[in-house]
Amino acid sequence: MDIVSACLIGQKCRYDGGACTIEKLKKLFDEGKLRAVCPEVMAGLKTPRSPMEIVGGDGADVLEGKARVITKDGIDITQQFIDGAYLALKAAEQCGAAKVYLQSRSPSCGCGRIYDGSFSGKFKEGDGVTAALLKKNGIKIIEV
Numbered sequence: 001m002d003i004v005s006a007c008l009i010g011q012k013c014r015y016d017g018g019a020c021t022i023e024k025l026k027k028l029f030d031e032g033k034l035r036a037v038c039p040e041v042m043a044g045l046k047t048p049r050s051p052m053e054i055v056g057g058d059g060a061d062v063l064e065g066k067a068r069v070i071t072k073d074g075i076d077i078t079q080q081f082i083d084g085a086y087l088a089l090k091a092a093e094q095c096g097a098a099k100v101y102l103q104s105r106s107p108s109c110g111c112g113r114i115y116d117g118s119f120s121g122k123f124k125e126g127d128g129v130t131a132a133l134l135k136k137n138g139i140k141i142i143e144v
């Protein structure tokens with residue numbers, strides 16, 4: 001069984017309280033072929049929550065202690081993002097996941113492209129914290 005970001009199967013867990021449902025993935029989830037995870041919620045962050053971005057690098061840099069995850073209000077929530085990433089990794093390992101379905105932009109699940117840390121709507125290349133940790137541990141990222 002593989003894993004999927006929970007917002008992609010309709011769970012309203014995005015920072016703004018919404019979801020970005022992809023019907024193909026929801027169908028696979030409903031058939032029991034995917035396990036849904038939301039690293040941010042798993043780490044105890046509430047929904048909705050203030051927008052947040054990685055400042056000073058990308059998810060790999062956060063894992064190495066070189067960058068931080070900051071809310072638009074200026075609150076450092078780096079540790080929650082690291083904790084959530086490890087909880088998602090544990091879930092992936094428990095179900096034997098070889099791949100994970102994610103979307104770009106998120107400071108947690110973003111793959112390939114994330115917000116640049118300026119809260120201006122601009123992007124930079126890189127992965128979110130969870131995407132970086134899963135990739136580092138050999139789980140293939142499928143961008144949807």
